[in-house]
Structure formats: C-alpha cells, structure tokens
Amino acid sequence: MSDKDGKKPLGLGGGRPGQVKQSFSHGRTKSVVVETKRKRVVVPKAGAGATGDKPRVTPESAAAAVAASSRRPAGLSEAEMERRLRALAAAKAREEEETAQRAAEEKAREEERERRRAEIEAKEREDREREEALRAKEEEDARRTREAAEAAEAEKAARAAARRDETTARAGAAAGAGAGAAARTPRKPASPAGQTPQDRAAAEAAAARAETKGVSATGPRRSSPGSDRDRNDRDARGKTAGRDENRRAGKLSLNQALEGGEGGRQRSLAAMKRKQEKARQKAMGGAMRAEKQARDVQLPETIVVSELANRMAERAADVVKALMKMGMMVTANQTIDADTAELVIDEFGHNAVRVSDADVEQVIDTVEDKTEDLQSRPPIITIMGHVDHGKTSLLDAIRKANVVSGEAGGITQHIGAYQVTTESGAVLTFLDTPGHAAFTSMRARGAQVTDIVVLVVAADDAVMPQTVEAINHAKAAKVPMIVAINKVDKPQADPQKVRTDLLQHEVVVEAMSGEVQDVEVSAKTGLGLDNLLEAIALQAEILELKANPKRAAQGAVIEAQLDVGRGPVATVLVQNGTLKRGDIFVVGEQWGKVRALINDKGERVDEAAPSVPVEVLGLNGTPEAGDVLNVVDTEAHAREIADYRMQAAKDKRAAAGAAITLDQMLAKAKADENVAELPVVVKADVQGSAEAIVQALEKVGNDEVRVRVLHYGVGAITESDIGLAEASRAPVIGFNVRANAPARNAANQKGVEIRYYSIIYDLVDDIKAAASGLLSAEVRENFIGYAEIKETFRVSGVGTVAGCLVTEGVARRSAGVRLLRDNVVIHEGTLKTLKRFKDEVKEVQSGQECGMAFENYDDIRKGDVIEIFEREEVERKL
Incomplete structure (x- = not known):
C-alpha cells in the first residue's frame, strides 16, 4: 500500500530507516530521515492467561528468562540486565505482600461488620420483646380496669334492682292488706314475665355487662359512630399506629448505629415506667393522680425569685411566668418584695410564713445545758488597776515569765490572756488589761468576760482615777472582787491608807469587817502570791463555775489583729462548748473556718475547752474586740448571718447620720466654720x-x-x-x-x-x-501708765493737742491709749504724736509733762484721763 506520491508509508520495522516529509509555510517542504526501533514485547508463560493471575516472578525465573532469551537490547550489559530483573522481582514481591495484607484487613473489617450487625439485631430483638411485654402488660391492666368497671356497674345495677323490688314488695303488701288478704306469701311477687326479683336483678346485671361489651341482652347491638366500642377500637388503632411509627423502618445500617440511630437516644427504663403510669392513670380516668403537696414557705422582707422557687420546690421558669401574668417583667435573679412573693406563694397553693431578717440569727444555738452535762471549768480572772501600779508585774510573778520587758515603756498596750497552773494543780485563766485611761473600753470588755476581778492598788500610791474606773466596771458587771495591795515592800507603803480610801467607793475589805478579800503582795519579792492564789481559788469555789464542753462553742474576742502572713487573727476566750479545728463560726460581722488554734504558749492545739484562751486563724476579716464568736453548722448560715449583721450596722450608721433636721445641719455647719x-x-x-x-x-x-x-x-x-x-x-x-x-x-x-x-x-x-498650733493666740493687755490732761491747744496741721502730766507709769508712742471721761471709756485708739517740749519722743516717764495728739480724734477736754496700755500675744495650749 502506498500513499498518493508513490512513497511507502512510515513503518515500524526493527532498526530500518524511513523518511518523513515536513511541510512549511510558503509551500516549502523537507524530507527527514527517521530511524525506528523495534518494540520489546513480553510474552507471558503458558497457563497465566487461563487463570487470569499475574505471573509470579522470582530471581530464579528471572535468571531462567535471561538464559532463555537469545536477544538482549542493544547497549545493555548482562549485569545491568540482571540488576533490573532483580528490582522487578522485588517490586513484584512487595506488591504481593501488600495484596495479602489488604485482604487480611478486609476480612477483619467484614468480621467486625458482621459482629456489629449481630449486636444490633439482638438489640432490636430485645427491644421488640420489651415492647411486646409492655404491650401485654398494658392490655392486661386495661382488661383488669375494664373488669373492675364492669363489676362496679353490675353491683350498682343489682343495688338499683333490689331497691325497685323492695319498693314493689312494699306496694303489694299495702294493696294486699287493703284487700283483706289473710296471709302474705313467703316469696316476693313475680315479675310480669314470671321472674323473681333475684332473677330479674341477675338479668339486669348481665345486660349491663353486655352493654359494656357492646352487646345487648337480647342480641347484638348496632354500633353507632360514637359508641364505646368504636371509641375503644379507635384508641387501639391509634396506639398500634403510634407504636408502628416509633418502630424503626427497615434494616438499621452500621453508620446509623454509630451515629446514635435514626431515633436519637433510646427511651430509658424510667421513661417507659412513666409512660406506663400515665397510660394507667388515663385508663382510670385520672383518679390516681397524686395530690400537690402544700408547703410552708418562709418569706423574709425581700427574696430573690430563684430562691422563692427553690423554697416552694417549683420551677423558676414557672414562678417567672406567674410574675409576668401579674404584670412584673422580672428574671430569676431579681429581688421582689414580700407582698408580691406572698401572692405568688398563694398562686401556687403554698402557705407563706413571714419571717424577719433578724431570724437568720436563730441558727445560732441557744442550747439549754442539762445539769448532767455541766463540768467544772477554770475561773477567768481579770487584773485591773491604775497605770504603773504593778498589774503586769504581778501576773509576771505568778507566771514566772517576763512579760513587762516585751511591752513598750513597760506599759501594757494589749489585752493578754494566759493560763497558769498553781502548785496545788488548779488551772487559772488570767486577763491582763491595760490600766491607762485611753484603754477604758478594752478594760470594760475584760470585765464582761471575767469571773473574778483582781484590783491591784499600789500601797505607796493608794486609790487613783483608773482604780475608781476599774471598781465601777467590776460593779457594773456584777463580778466579785479581790483587792491586791501591791508594792508593800517599799518603805513608803501604807496598806491601811489603801483600805481606808476604798471605803469612799463602797469597797469594804475583810480587814475592815467587809466581804471583799484583800491580800498584801509584792510582785518584786513574791511576798503574798500564795495567799492571793488561795483567795482566788476560794472565790472560784464559792462561784461553782461550770460549763458544757460537749456543745457548739461560744466565746468572746479579747483582741483582734491583722497579721502579715497569717491574715486576720483573733484572740478568743472560749466561754462555753469546745472550739475545734475545722469548725465554722460567725463572729460579729465576720465569719470563717478554724484553720488553726494556738494557745498562750505558742503551741498548736486541735481544740479549746471552756475558759481556754486561743488565737484563732481562718477569719475572712478582722472582727471587733469584744465580739461574740458562735459556731454554726454550715458556711451558708455563717455567711448569711455575717451579711445581715454587716447590713444592719451599715443601716444603723446611715440612720444615725440621717437623723438630723435641716436647722440642726445649718447650725452645725455654722459652728464648724469657726472650728x-x-x-x-x-x-x-x-x-x-x-x-x-x-x-x-x-x-x-x-x-x-x-x-x-x-x-x-x-x-x-x-x-x-x-x-x-x-x-x-x-x-x-x-x-x-x-x-x-x-x-x-x-x-x-x-x-x-x-x-x-x-x-x-x-x-x-x-x-x-x-x-x-491651730489655736489663735491669746491677746493680753498690760497697763503701763496713766496721764491727766491739764490743758488743750489747737495746733494748725496737727489738730487738738492735749498738754498732759504723766501721773503713773510711762507713756509710750507705740502703745495704745483710751480716753476716759468720768471713768467711762469714750475713745480707744493710738497716738498721733508724743512730744516733750518741742521734740518728738518715744516715751515719757511718770511725773513729766508732755503733749499728746490722738489719731483721728479731737474731742478731748481738760480733766480727761488717758489710759496707756500695750497688747501682748500669748501662745495657747490644749
């Protein structure tokens, strides 16, 4: 076959040259010689095509193929050919391994799919069985309900028939008696059909039962569209349709099962029980519905909507909806007043119990201690007296420790609380209060928590103002007193004068035939300390001090401070109960949880019994000294009480500031201007x-x-x-x-x-x-002289000049003058001029004559007296 120009077509012969004619623009062409190479064709082994599998290539087969091959590509050595064949064999081996691995994985996945499919089918079967069991139970319950209703109807019909028969019998008896019948038959009159009343009652009951089933006593009854049977059939069909809709349609796939199924979450057993209970109540006509429980709701002055819902055990959304119906657009976190809340409580069928905000403090236990629970406790002794009368030194001698050296200037700045064990084994709790007048309030707090007051009076100084204050505090607290006459070792000591001075303040000691014990002591030498401790022990024995250590703790804050590193720290004297680590308490306007208890020796303890002073750590703020500490049950109660007290104190301060009239405010502002x-x-x-x-x-x-x-x-x-x-x-x-x-x-x-x-x-x-330094200086007047006017002169350019004789003291040019006429001051001012003869002088001595002219004043007469004085500013002090 040849083309149009007679040339042979381009062939693909092995290694033979060929020509290709290329065409260019303008009709130009060119013939190009192209060499073609034979393509290598791989022929598979016999049998491979029949099976359809790829031939397995091994190094041996590759070598055989090389040996069998009579031809090798040109330019490729035998080593290169062998290397390529080995690489080809290795690739084939890897491919086979990967194929085997993929087959194993696919098999495992298929087994997993089969397992999951079996599980899903088992679950479906279980669900169907559960639904069938529930359906059977529902049908059984419906049947029982129906039978109970039928029995009730039959009983009702029987009672009605019996009443009718009895009425008929009474009427027949009356008719027989009117007709003059001789005797009454024992059986009741038969019905027109020849039936006895019992037979008729039974027939009516059967008719009622048949009516309930939709069949009359005489035969089948035609069902009207609104009959009971139709209604029952429709309900049954609706339930079946609902179950069919809820049942899954078709087979459940793996993806649907992993995604949670087509129906989402499955019904829980509790949900099914609720559904069954609803169906049962519906079948019973709602007669089994539980009645709503009415609660007593405590209602303060104001309450948050969510808290009101919580106390009523209602949903907050329902309470908000009820308030919106009343015209109040509120949220669950808003506060409403008590009147509105009471309306809501009535709306929900509960009882409102009005309480005051102060009722939150009722959480604090005011337990009446039983006699068998009371145990003896150590006495609390407060040492009082005037400053520098040796109170702390006396306590130092009792404790055998040096406390005074730790106080600045030897003066007690804080209340100290210490426990002392005497040689006889008695435990005493001492409070050392400062004696300076500035610490009156602290000393008053000390008297409030104490059992016995030891009044320290220095024998060389007798009764002083702070001693009288201490006596008044002890009397106000109704606390027994023991007088310790200190410093009896001094040469100028006079204990008898102390006893006599105390009589002026109605303190009669035993030495003066009174009831107050008095002991002469010396803190320096230790004289009389044993007698003092015996007197304290005797007084404590008379008081019979007892407390209940098994109740919630109650105590008083002796001192409070903010310690760096430890936070707020309160020194608490436990008065009742036992304070333990971990207790939740409220103290004044603060609350906290006992984190640590430290006794007076600086040791950590786990609990503090009555009359034991401890430092308490774990407060949320610094309380006031004198506040009462009470242990409560929960943090919520403690926080609520603290918040209430804080708000009450704030309101009290605001009320105190606001309780003033406008006139009082103006008067106060006017007075403050001058202060x-x-x-x-x-x-x-x-x-x-x-x-x-x-x-x-x-x-x-x-x-x-x-x-x-x-x-x-x-x-x-x-x-x-x-x-x-x-x-x-x-x-x-x-x-x-x-x-x-x-x-x-x-x-x-x-x-x-x-x-x-x-x-x-x-x-x-x-x-x-x-x-x-803010005080204005005091101005004092010093009279320095008097002068009498002998004659007056009129001088041009100067005015009226008085010719005077200095009768007393001295007259100075710089001094102030007053003009006295008949001993009445008619002018006060300064001098314009003071002349001796014709010369201006600074001063004129007594007995000399001079000329004086007043500044801006000319009404001077003969015989007037001039008073001369100087002003001096004196600095004032408070």
Whole structure:
C-alpha cells in the first residue's frame, strides 16, 4: 500500500530507516530521515492467561528468562540486565505482600461488620420483646380496669334492682292488706314475665355487662359512630399506629448505629415506667393522680425569685411566668418584695410564713445545758488597776515569765490572756488589761468576760482615777472582787491608807469587817502570791463555775489583729462548748473556718475547752474586740448571718447620720466654720489599740480646735492611706506598724508625713501639741501708765493737742491709749504724736509733762484721763 506520491508509508520495522516529509509555510517542504526501533514485547508463560493471575516472578525465573532469551537490547550489559530483573522481582514481591495484607484487613473489617450487625439485631430483638411485654402488660391492666368497671356497674345495677323490688314488695303488701288478704306469701311477687326479683336483678346485671361489651341482652347491638366500642377500637388503632411509627423502618445500617440511630437516644427504663403510669392513670380516668403537696414557705422582707422557687420546690421558669401574668417583667435573679412573693406563694397553693431578717440569727444555738452535762471549768480572772501600779508585774510573778520587758515603756498596750497552773494543780485563766485611761473600753470588755476581778492598788500610791474606773466596771458587771495591795515592800507603803480610801467607793475589805478579800503582795519579792492564789481559788469555789464542753462553742474576742502572713487573727476566750479545728463560726460581722488554734504558749492545739484562751486563724476579716464568736453548722448560715449583721450596722450608721433636721445641719455647719480641725489617719497593730487611740484623740481639743480621725484600721500603712492623707492634708499615725515600700515612696512623692509611735503617751502629747498650733493666740493687755490732761491747744496741721502730766507709769508712742471721761471709756485708739517740749519722743516717764495728739480724734477736754496700755500675744495650749 502506498500513499498518493508513490512513497511507502512510515513503518515500524526493527532498526530500518524511513523518511518523513515536513511541510512549511510558503509551500516549502523537507524530507527527514527517521530511524525506528523495534518494540520489546513480553510474552507471558503458558497457563497465566487461563487463570487470569499475574505471573509470579522470582530471581530464579528471572535468571531462567535471561538464559532463555537469545536477544538482549542493544547497549545493555548482562549485569545491568540482571540488576533490573532483580528490582522487578522485588517490586513484584512487595506488591504481593501488600495484596495479602489488604485482604487480611478486609476480612477483619467484614468480621467486625458482621459482629456489629449481630449486636444490633439482638438489640432490636430485645427491644421488640420489651415492647411486646409492655404491650401485654398494658392490655392486661386495661382488661383488669375494664373488669373492675364492669363489676362496679353490675353491683350498682343489682343495688338499683333490689331497691325497685323492695319498693314493689312494699306496694303489694299495702294493696294486699287493703284487700283483706289473710296471709302474705313467703316469696316476693313475680315479675310480669314470671321472674323473681333475684332473677330479674341477675338479668339486669348481665345486660349491663353486655352493654359494656357492646352487646345487648337480647342480641347484638348496632354500633353507632360514637359508641364505646368504636371509641375503644379507635384508641387501639391509634396506639398500634403510634407504636408502628416509633418502630424503626427497615434494616438499621452500621453508620446509623454509630451515629446514635435514626431515633436519637433510646427511651430509658424510667421513661417507659412513666409512660406506663400515665397510660394507667388515663385508663382510670385520672383518679390516681397524686395530690400537690402544700408547703410552708418562709418569706423574709425581700427574696430573690430563684430562691422563692427553690423554697416552694417549683420551677423558676414557672414562678417567672406567674410574675409576668401579674404584670412584673422580672428574671430569676431579681429581688421582689414580700407582698408580691406572698401572692405568688398563694398562686401556687403554698402557705407563706413571714419571717424577719433578724431570724437568720436563730441558727445560732441557744442550747439549754442539762445539769448532767455541766463540768467544772477554770475561773477567768481579770487584773485591773491604775497605770504603773504593778498589774503586769504581778501576773509576771505568778507566771514566772517576763512579760513587762516585751511591752513598750513597760506599759501594757494589749489585752493578754494566759493560763497558769498553781502548785496545788488548779488551772487559772488570767486577763491582763491595760490600766491607762485611753484603754477604758478594752478594760470594760475584760470585765464582761471575767469571773473574778483582781484590783491591784499600789500601797505607796493608794486609790487613783483608773482604780475608781476599774471598781465601777467590776460593779457594773456584777463580778466579785479581790483587792491586791501591791508594792508593800517599799518603805513608803501604807496598806491601811489603801483600805481606808476604798471605803469612799463602797469597797469594804475583810480587814475592815467587809466581804471583799484583800491580800498584801509584792510582785518584786513574791511576798503574798500564795495567799492571793488561795483567795482566788476560794472565790472560784464559792462561784461553782461550770460549763458544757460537749456543745457548739461560744466565746468572746479579747483582741483582734491583722497579721502579715497569717491574715486576720483573733484572740478568743472560749466561754462555753469546745472550739475545734475545722469548725465554722460567725463572729460579729465576720465569719470563717478554724484553720488553726494556738494557745498562750505558742503551741498548736486541735481544740479549746471552756475558759481556754486561743488565737484563732481562718477569719475572712478582722472582727471587733469584744465580739461574740458562735459556731454554726454550715458556711451558708455563717455567711448569711455575717451579711445581715454587716447590713444592719451599715443601716444603723446611715440612720444615725440621717437623723438630723435641716436647722440642726445649718447650725452645725455654722459652728464648724469657726472650728479648726486637725485631720489624722491612724493605723495600729491590733483593733483594741486603734479604738483606744481614736477615743483618746477625740477628747483632744476645745470649742476652737479639734482632732478629726479620717480613718483608722489595723495593719500596715498602705498606699491608699497615703492617698487619703494627701487629699485631706493629714499626717499618718502608725502605732506599732510601719509603712510598706509603695506607701513610703508615695509619701515621699506627695509630701505626706508619717509618724511612728509605740507608746500612747507620746502619740497623744504630739497630737495635742500639733492641735495647739491651730489655736489663735491669746491677746493680753498690760497697763503701763496713766496721764491727766491739764490743758488743750489747737495746733494748725496737727489738730487738738492735749498738754498732759504723766501721773503713773510711762507713756509710750507705740502703745495704745483710751480716753476716759468720768471713768467711762469714750475713745480707744493710738497716738498721733508724743512730744516733750518741742521734740518728738518715744516715751515719757511718770511725773513729766508732755503733749499728746490722738489719731483721728479731737474731742478731748481738760480733766480727761488717758489710759496707756500695750497688747501682748500669748501662745495657747490644749
């Protein structure tokens, strides 16, 4: 076969050259010689095509193929050919391994699918069996209900038939008697059909049963569209249709099973029980429905909607819906008043019980202790007396420890609580209160928690003002007193004078035929200490002090402070019960959980019995000294009580500030205009010291100047204290505390003065001195002379000049003068001129004559007296 130009077509012969004609633009052509190569054809072995499998190539077969091949591609060495064949064999082997692995994986997947399919079919079978069992149970319950209804109807029909027969019998008897019948037959009259009443009742009952089943007594009854049977049939068909709809259609696939099935979550057993109970109640006509329980709901002045729902055991959404129907658009977190809440409670069928906010404190147990639970407790002894009369030294001698050296200036700054065991084994709890007048409130708190007061009076100083205060506190608290006459070792000691002075304050000691014990002691030498402890033990025995250690703890806060590292720390004296680690308590406006208890020796203890003083850690804030600590059950109760007390205190302060009329406010503002104030910021180490300092500073001042405490607190001086002081231009007073680094830097930048003190005397004296600087200076007049006017002259350019004789003292040009006429002051002013002869002089001595002219005043006459005086400013002090 040839093409149009007679040339042979391009062939694919092995290695023979051929020509190809190329065409170019403009009709140009070119013939190109092309060499063709024979294509290698791989022929499979015999039998491979029949099976359809690929031949397995091994190194041996590859070598055989090489040996059998008579031809090898040109330019390919035998080594290269062998290497290629080996690579081909290795690739074939890998392919076979991968094929085998894929087959194994596919087989495993198929087995897993079969297993899951079997599980799903078993679950379906189980569900069908459960549904059939439930359906059978429902049918059985419906049958029983139906039979019970039939029996009730039959019984009702029988009773009605019996009543009709009885009525008929009575009527027949009456007719027979009227007709003059001789005897009454024993059987009741037969019915018109010849039936007895019993037979007729049975027939009527059977008819009622047949009617219930849809068949009359005489034969089948045609069912109307609204008949009971049709209704029952329709209900049955509806239930069957519902079950058919709920049943899965078709076979469940694996993906559907893994995704949770076509119906989502399956019904739980509880849901099925609820459904069955609903069906049973519906069949019984709703007669088995449980009645709603009415509750007593405690209702405070205000309540949150969610809390109201919780107390009624209702859903919050339902309560919100009820409030919206009343026209109140509220949420579950909003607060409503008690009247609205009462309407809601009535709406839901509950009973509202009005309670006051103060009722939250009823959680605190006020347990009446049984006599068999009471046990003896150590007495609590408070040492009182005037400053520097040796109270702490006396306690030091009893404790055999040095306490005084730890107090600044040898003065007790805080209440100390210590337990002492005497040689006889008696345990005594001592409270050491400061004696300075500034600590009156602390000493009063000490008297409130004490059982016995030891009044320390120095034999060389007798009764002093703070001694009288201590006596009054002890009498007010109705606490027995023991007088310890201290410092009897001094040469000037006079114990008898102490006893006599005490008589003025109605304290009659035993030495003066009274009832108050008195003991002469010396804290320095230890004289009489044994007698004092015996007197205390005797007094405690008379009091018969007992407490119940098995109840919830109750105690009093002796002192409170903010400790760096430990947080708020309160020194608590347990009065009743046992305070344990882990107890939840409320104290004043604070609450907490006992994290640790530390006794007076600094040791950690797990519990504190009655009359034991301990430091309590774990408060959420610093309480006030004197607050009462009560243990409660839960943190919620403690927090609720603390919040209520805090709000009550805030309202009380607000009411105290608001309880003033407009006239009073204006009068106070007008009075304050003339009063100079010295503002200060006070920070102390403990609450008692801060209160005492504030009370002392409030007493500093008079009608012209006063000290105003802007803020006082417990703990280190902080940057916020500096900011407050800067705004009011006030100094910051630190009592046994220091400023932290940010506060010091802020004070240096803003020019705020920080003053540190450790003794209250120095603090009060410095504040007095600073307040005295605000006082206006006192002006005093010193009379230095008198002059009598002998003659008056009129001088041009000067005015009226008086010719005077200095009769007393001296007349000075710079002094003030008053003109007296008949001993009445008619003018006060200054001198314009003072001349001796014709010269201006500074002063004129007594007995000399001079000329005087008044500044801006000319009405002077002969015989008037001029009084000459000088004014002097004297600095005042508080």
